[in-house]
Amino acid sequence: MGNCFKSSSNDDISLLRGNDTESNESTIEPPPFVEPPPPYRAQPEPQRRMPIYHPSPGVSRPANQLSEDEQIKIAQRLGLINHLPTGKYDGTNKKAKECVICMNEFLIGEPLRYLPCMHIYHKECIDDWLMRSFTCPSCMEPVDAALLTTYQTN
């Protein structure tokens, strides 16, 4: 859960355990009769183990079921996303107070990502979207076109 709520203070143990966060502490020990996992565990857990990618909008597939072309496209996309600047919310930006993807207010210290069109999102929220569509959710500007423009002007 909480795509946008993971603080940067994660210790090594949390990495080993996967994706458990504050509210599902009690579920670490599996119950004796295993029911289908509660909905909040269904999504994030398998994603950690076997990343799920979206080779085209609306299509979701685990990493081991992608064609070679799709893998190349996804690798290129990951590379482009990594070129986009990141930072941590420090409360000084009075304009951007909320991430329009999760609709939560930015909290001090949360990782952010800045798009070339100057729109700002939680890093986890926007990275998830950019892997599906390389456009800004707010202005629909194609991010790669805007990236090229910034290279040319520099």
Added chain:
Amino acid sequence: MTSMEKRLQKELQAMTKDPPAGVSVNTNSLSSSLSEWIVDIEGAPSTLYEGERFQLGFKFTSRYPFDSPQVMFIGPNIPVHPHVYSNGHICLSILTEDWSPALSVQSVCLSIVSMLSSCKEKKLPPDNAIYVRTCSKDPKKTRWWYHDNSV
């Protein structure tokens, strides 16, 4: 709570506290996970649909807001409109390829109200008969059929 539930909870709060004109969430219709909503909408004043009431059915997957919701007209009154099929399916690009996670239930409802408002003549889509006979139940799937065959 999943991120989808959290976000829908926020949207529900905002829409019940400060509902936009002519749009109201039918709170009796909500499932506990908020994955299905019914929203009542009203034709805007001085338009062809003035005074008419319609119902929109919303279905959300666990990947909302990254995946668009499934949205269609439901109930006894389906508006007669060139972009609304008689089975309730709506031809509106923000519901499929132009979806953005910055959109919301509220913005989708307002788009649909404004789509109705700008209508000049109440008539069915030209391919309504064949579409309704052959389409899938899920309008998110049938949109592709529409594009491939009518363009």
